[in-house]
Amino acid sequence: MITKRIIPCLDVKNGRVVKGVNFEGLNDVSDPVSLAAYYSDWGADELVFYDITASAEGRQLFTDILREVASKIFIPLTVGGGINTLDDFDRVLKCGADKVSVNSGAIRNPLLVEEAAKKYGDQCVVLSADIKRVDGKFTVFGKGGRENTGMEAIEWIKRCVGMGAGEVVVNSIDTDGVKQGFDLEMLSAVCDAVKVPVIASGGAGGIDHFTELFKKDPRVSAGLAASIFHFGEVKIHDLKKELSKNDILVRL
Amino acid sequence: MIAVIDYGVGNLFSLCSSLKYVGADVVVTGDPEVIKTADKIILPGVGAFEDARKKLAANGLDELIKQRAAAGVPLLGICLGMQMLFEESHEYGVHKGLGLIKGRVIAMKGKIPETLDVPHMGWNALKFHNPSPLFKYITEGDCVYFVHSYYADGCEQSLIASSEYGIPITAAVQNGNVYGCQFHPEKSGNVGLNILKAFCER
Numbered sequence: 001m002i003t004k005r006i007i008p009c010l011d012v013k014n015g016r017v018v019k020g021v022n023f024e025g026l027n028d029v030s031d032p033v034s035l036a037a038y039y040s041d042w043g044a045d046e047l048v049f050y051d052i053t054a055s056a057e058g059r060q061l062f063t064d065i066l067r068e069v070a071s072k073i074f075i076p077l078t079v080g081g082g083i084n085t086l087d088d089f090d091r092v093l094k095c096g097a098d099k100v101s102v103n104s105g106a107i108r109n110p111l112l113v114e115e116a117a118k119k120y121g122d123q124c125v126v127l128s129a130d131i132k133r134v135d136g137k138f139t140v141f142g143k144g145g146r147e148n149t150g151m152e153a154i155e156w157i158k159r160c161v162g163m164g165a166g167e168v169v170v171n172s173i174d175t176d177g178v179k180q181g182f183d184l185e186m187l188s189a190v191c192d193a194v195k196v197p198v199i200a201s202g203g204a205g206g207i208d209h210f211t212e213l214f215k216k217d218p219r220v221s222a223g224l225a226a227s228i229f230h231f232g233e234v235k236i237h238d239l240k241k242e243l244s245k246n247d248i249l250v251r252l
Numbered sequence: 253m254i255a256v257i258d259y260g261v262g263n264l265f266s267l268c269s270s271l272k273y274v275g276a277d278v279v280v281t282g283d284p285e286v287i288k289t290a291d292k293i294i295l296p297g298v299g300a301f302e303d304a305r306k307k308l309a310a311n312g313l314d315e316l317i318k319q320r321a322a323a324g325v326p327l328l329g330i331c332l333g334m335q336m337l338f339e340e341s342h343e344y345g346v347h348k349g350l351g352l353i354k355g356r357v358i359a360m361k362g363k364i365p366e367t368l369d370v371p372h373m374g375w376n377a378l379k380f381h382n383p384s385p386l387f388k389y390i391t392e393g394d395c396v397y398f399v400h401s402y403y404a405d406g407c408e409q410s411l412i413a414s415s416e417y418g419i420p421i422t423a424a425v426q427n428g429n430v431y432g433c434q435f436h437p438e439k440s441g442n443v444g445l446n447i448l449k450a451f452c453e454r
Contacts, residue, residue, distance in 0.1 A: 001416055002374040003395060040441065045375055071269040076397060076439050096265045098439065121299065123371055123399050166371070195369055221374065251375045251395040 003251045004214050004243065005045040005222035006236055007078075007199065008229040010035060013052050015061035017230075029230075032065045033072060039229070040073045042237045045251060047073070048101065048224065051081035063095045070096020078126055084108065089116050093124070101126040101169065106160060107142045107149055117164025122196075127165035129157060131186060132173035138186060145173050153186075154193050161194045168194060169224060172202040179205025179228075182213045187220055197221035204228055207242050214248045254452065255290035257317070258282045259307045261332070262298035270438040274449040284316050292454065293317060293325055297332030301343040301357065301402070304332055314350060321352055326429045326454040331400060334425070334432030343402050353427045355407030360400075364418035371401045376415040376423075376435075384412040384426045385454060386433075389446035396423070396435040396443055403434065429454070 011018045016030040028034050036047055049069070051062040059082065070077060079092040080101030089100050100120075106113050106127060117125045130145040131138050131153040138153035157168055170190050172183030182203045191198050200213055201224040210223050228234045240250045254271060256264055258280045271278045271294075279286060287293065295317060297304050308314045321327045329337045338349045341357035349357070360370050375395040380387065398415065404422040413424040415435075425432045431451060437444035 002372070002376050005374060067265075070266055072273070074266065074270050074273070074438055074444055075441050093263055094265065096263075096269070098266075123373060166373075197369060197373060 001249055002221075003045070003249045004220075005199075006043070006210070006239060006250070007046045007048055007222055007224040008039050008044050008236070009048040009050060009201075009224055009226040010230075011050045011052050011226065012062055012065060012081075014058045015065050018052070033068050036069045036073045039236065040075050042235065043240050043251070044075065044236055045222070046076045046078060048078045048080065049097075051079070053082075063091060066092060066095040066097060080126070080128055085112070086115055086119060089120060089124075093120065099124050099126050099167070101128045103128040103130065104142045104144075107140065107151075110159065110163065113160050113165050114163040117166070122164045122166035125165050126167045126169060127157065127160040128169040128171065129153060130171045130173055138189065141173060145171075145176075154189055157190055158193050161196055165196065167197045167199065167221075169199045169201050175203030176201075178203060181205065181209040182223070184213065184216050187213075188217050191217060191219040199224050201225070204234070207234055207239050210239055211243060211246050211248065214243065215246065253277045253279055253290050254292040254294060255287045256280045256294045256296060257287065257308075257313060257333075259304075259310075259313055261304045261307055262296055264296060267294070267296055267330070267438040270445060270448055271452070274445055274452060276448070276452045282311065282313065284312065287313070287316055287320070290320075291325065292452065293320055293327045294451075295327065295329045295333035295336065297330070297336065299332060301332065301335060301341040302345065302347050305336060305341075305347055305349070308336065318350055318352065321430050324429055326451065327352070327431065328451050329430075329432040330438075331434060331436060334434055335402065335404060337425070337430060337432050338404055338407065341402065352430045353404075353407060353410050353425055353432065355404050355410070355422075355425075357402050358405050359402055360417070360421070368418050371399055372403075372417050372421060373399045375440075376417065376421075378413045378415060378423055379420070380413055381411045382426075384424070384431075386412065386424065386426065386431055386447055386450050388450040388453075390443050394443040396433075396437065396440040396447075398423075398435045400434060404432075
């Protein structure tokens with residue numbers, strides 16, 4: 001059977017990874033290629049690169065970096081950040097990305113999801129949604145979680161999956177950064193609504209939170225995190241060993 | 253020299269990078285003259301069967317690949333490239349494949365339990381059925397990366413590995429010098445690189 005995936009997410013600004021700290025045996029933690037290789041060697045099932053630069057020069061640096069990563073690391077790569085048009089899809093896919101994650105770009109123009117799915121296949125289009133409870137309702141936020149779109153999240157996700165999004169990253173703003181565990185209630189609501197892989201993001205503070213995630217809702221396909229991996233609080237290899245001990249199927 | 257067939261289907265960047273990584277002399281080409289001189293051929297592919305099959309036939313590459321395979325040149329089909337090795341595909345109608353391996357390609361939907369998602373996407377473990385030189389550097393139980401909605405059926409004679417997804421799904425096949433992987437070795441980490449390395453040594 002398909003194994004549960006563990007996915008570190010790397011934010012890249014001007015060609016460097018932000019937020020990295022020191023790892024044993026890794027000299028330059030802000031070098032995307034070294035960090036990607038490190039994660040790959042230690043069992044990451046997939047890598048997500050977010051381009052958080054705004055400038056055109058930064059964008060060029062990002063694609064150069066991506067090409068270098070893709071020529072040395074042979075696991076699936078997802079790219080997000082600044083994806084607004086089919087040309088943006090084209091740009092990153094040509095550099096070796098396997099999947100492209102859309103967020104604000106899809107909010108601005110939902111047809112982007114449909115057009116991209118038609119052109120590159122559903123499996124290539126990942127919908128990333130930043131979701132926060134507003135008056136008890138799951139609400140979609142845009143622009144990196146700063147802007148309330150007023151859209152109900154489950155409806156939004158269903159609509160995008162209907163247009164061809166092949167996978168959904170659910171990032172709970174409510175649990176993000178709190179490190180008290182993933183937002184199981186939100187994730188279950190999404191799993192109830194769609195039949196594509198759902199990736200949990202936001203809230204992981206330790207190994208137990210991943211065990212809890214996959215035990216409580218086995219429909220969740222993957223766990224994504226950034227800082228706990230970058231700061232070395234959780235080592236992917238240890239995490240996967242622990243999941244395996246708890247009878248959760250992982251690639252070791 | 254290994255010829256990776258370029259017929260306008262899919263992204264060959266990762267495949268070429270991974271072949272170079274294992275030390276292969278790779279040429280990406282759609283030129284029949286170059287393909288004729290290759291001592292190994294890789295047929296990649298993603299997307300829809302019918303479209304890919306037509307593109308492959310457009311400049312006679314399908315017949316050339318068959319000729320080279322018949323002449324004993326090791327041939328590896330990957331993902332859709334593997335599916336094209338079979339006799340026919342039932343993806344949106346019935347379409348003829350290259351007929352190099354006995355069997356047909358059918359939809360997973362309706363065959364696998366309804367609770368499982370299609371496409372079959374992610375890392376899944378290999379179960380070996382028959383020994384193959386392709387597996388020289390890997391062991392049973394190793395995981396490889398899949399993304400597909402159709403699978404090969406009725407190919408028991410050439411089945412060398414399967415993966416469990418509600419039912420056994422054909423993962424790799426071999427008929428003499430003709431090999432096929434449903435999964436993506438170029439996205440399957442060290443296990444995938446080791447499969448490519450083993451093919452390059454044929």
